[in-house]
Amino acid sequence: MRSPFISVRGRVILNAEALNMTESVGNYVKHRRVPVVVNRGGEYLTLFVPAISGESIAHGYQALLAREAGSRGLNVCDLCSKGIFLKSNNEKVLIKSFEKHFDREGIKPEDIKDAYDLEKFVIRGCVVEDVGGFLFAPAGGGKKRIKVSQAKRTSNFYVGYMIPAAEALENAVIEPQLHSRYALGTEFVEREAEGERTQGQMIYYVEIASAPYILSFDLDTRYIGRITYDSTHAGELVVSEKERKERIRAALEALRRLILELGFGAKRTRFLPTIEWESLAIAVSDDVWTVPTPFTKDYISRAQKKLESVSANTKLYTYIRDGKKTIEEVLEEAIEDAANRA
Numbered sequence: 001m002r003s004p005f006i007s008v009r010g011r012v013i014l015n016a017e018a019l020n021m022t023e024s025v026g027n028y029v030k031h032r033r034v035p036v037v038v039n040r041g042g043e044y045l046t047l048f049v050p051a052i053s054g055e056s057i058a059h060g061y062q063a064l065l066a067r068e069a070g071s072r073g074l075n076v077c078d079l080c081s082k083g084i085f086l087k088s089n090n091e092k093v094l095i096k097s098f099e100k101h102f103d104r105e106g107i108k109p110e111d112i113k114d115a116y117d118l119e120k121f122v123i124r125g126c127v128v129e130d131v132g133g134f135l136f137a138p139a140g141g142g143k144k145r146i147k148v149s150q151a152k153r154t155s156n157f158y159v160g161y162m163i164p165a166a167e168a169l170e171n172a173v174i175e176p177q178l179h180s181r182y183a184l185g186t187e188f189v190e191r192e193a194e195g196e197r198t199q200g201q202m203i204y205y206v207e208i209a210s211a212p213y214i215l216s217f218d219l220d221t222r223y224i225g226r227i228t229y230d231s232t233h234a235g236e237l238v239v240s241e242k243e244r245k246e247r248i249r250a251a252l253e254a255l256r257r258l259i260l261e262l263g264f265g266a267k268r269t270r271f272l273p274t275i276e277w278e279s280l281a282i283a284v285s286d287d288v289w290t291v292p293t294p295f296t297k298d299y300i301s302r303a304q305k306k307l308e309s310v311s312a313n314t315k316l317y318t319y320i321r322d323g324k325k326t327i328e329e330v331l332e333e334a335i336e337d338a339a340n341r342a
Contacts, residue, residue, distance in 0.1 A: 002286060003222040004341040005312070006252070006334070008215065008259065009291040009299060010280035010319075011165055015210045017273035019265025020052040031174050031207040036163055049172045050209035052162040052265060057217070059085065060264020061157065062132050065254040069127040072250055074243070075101065077126035087134040088122050091146050094136065101125035108145075115151040116230040120238045122153070123225065131156050131224060131251050151229055157251070158218040164211040166295050172211035179204055208271060212278060214294040219255060221248045221342060248342040252335045259331060277327050280319040282334040286341065287312035 020032040034051040037044055063083045066076050077097040079086055088094040095102075095109055098121070102108065105121070112118050115136075123130045133155035136148065164172040184200035225244035227233040237244065257263060262275055281291045281300050289312045292302040300318050307316055317334040319327045 002341050003220075003224075004248075004338045005221070005283075005285045005288050006219040006255070006338050007283040007285070007290040008217040008219075008255070008280070009294045009303075010215045010259070011212055011278040011294050011297075012215060012262070013212045013274075013276045013278060014262075015274040016208050016271065017210070017265070018206055018208050018267040018271035019273065020056045021207070021266050027202075027204040028176065029204070029206045031209050033174070034161060034163060036169060038166060038169060047169050049164050049169055050174050050211055052213065054159045054161055056266070057159045057162065057215075057258075057264050058132070058155075058157070059083075061159070061217075061254060061258050062128050064257050064263055065131060065251060066128050068254045068257070069247070069250045072246055074127045074247060074250060075125050076128055077101065077122075080126055080128040085128070085132070087129050087132070088118075088136050089134070090136070090138045091144055094118075094122070094146065098122075098125050110145050110147075112146050112148060114230075115148055116227065116233050118146070118148050118151045119153055119227055119229050123227070123238050127247050127250060129153070130247065153228055156220050156222075156224055158220075160216040162213040162215055163295075165214055165297065167297065168212050172209065174207050174209045176205040176207050179206060206267070206271070215259075216293065217255070217258075218290060219251060220288065221251065221338075224248055224251065245342045249339050252338050256331050256335050260328065276321075277319065278321050280327060280330065282317045282330065283307075283314050284317070284334055284337045284341065285312040285314040289314045291316075 018031065022030050022032050024030070032051050032053060033048045035046050036049050037046050062080070062085055066080050066083065069076050070081060078099065079093070079097045086093045088097065112121060118136060122134060133153040136151040138144065181202045182200055224247050225237055225239040227236045227238060279300060281303050283289055283291050283303065289310070292299045292306060303316055307314055315337055317330050319325060319330040
């Protein structure tokens with residue numbers, strides 16, 4: 001049974017973005033920053049640069065996956081279908097998320113006796129938790145309906161922080177933008193004194209960033225639909241082979257949409273960034289084979305050299321801005337290849 005491995009690396013210019021914010025200090029909202037170490041003339045420098053976290057990208061991918069799986073008639077738990085990815089982290093969440101699935105399976109929470117039963121139940125009931133993993137870790141004590149102390153399923157996709165490309169680190173910009181809201185002329189304005197001037201303006205600052213970012217995303221389909229936690233059942237297929245292939249296709253289609261639309265991040269309603277892909281490399285393999293980091297601009301040539309010496313029946317698909325193929329054409333070829341290998 002074949003299980004394709006898909007590795008995606010790319011460079012994308014994002015201008016005026018606020019996709020990953022951290023804490024707010026008063027009326028000031030900060031963009032996420034991370035330390036990056038680089039070698040400049042034989043010396044190592046640490047720079048703090050704008051970044052978009054892997055958690056943010058993973059949330060966006062799983063939201064797309066939930067929607068795609070639902071459109072294909074595949075099982076998605078109630079919370080994941082709403083974009084709430086608590087993912088079976090305790091008994092209360094699990095029971096709430098899978099109320100309908102308990103009815104479909106004709107079982108009760110008390111029928112889940114061990115970690116094998118729990119993982120099998122969750123895999124069958126939710127494509128998002130099958131592909132994206134979960135950690136069942138209930139608090140100790142109290143009366144429990146599910147007699148399982150813990151169970152873990154590692155995510156089948158891997159995503160890293162988006163950081164600026166190496167040659168642009170010193171030029172990546174974070175700049176606070178001043179905004180204001182008015183309430184003048186309404187009864188909601190605070191008055192300093194009767195008949196005196198009103199306070200009808202709220203001023204606030206939002207940090208935005210602009211940089212050529214790098215993207216890294218891997219999808220390992222080997223354990224989709226299969227048990228991973230219980231060593232005596234590891235690798236056991238718990239959905240039909242037909243459904244497993246459909247789940248892989250849903251995961252691939254969600255990946256396509258993630259890349260084309262960059263469907264993740266915060267503040268998109270008022271800070272929708274301008275997006276322009278510079279380059280992209282997608283490797284489709286029969287086993288683990290990752291494209292080298294796009295942190296440096298020669299990553300596509302390094303991927304081609306790697307392919308000459310190491311291969312897992314790997315096919316490399318590449319897009320370069322102003323090249324012969326569009327990014328849509330490259331994605332179509334790569335996704336179709338991966339789907340045919342499932």
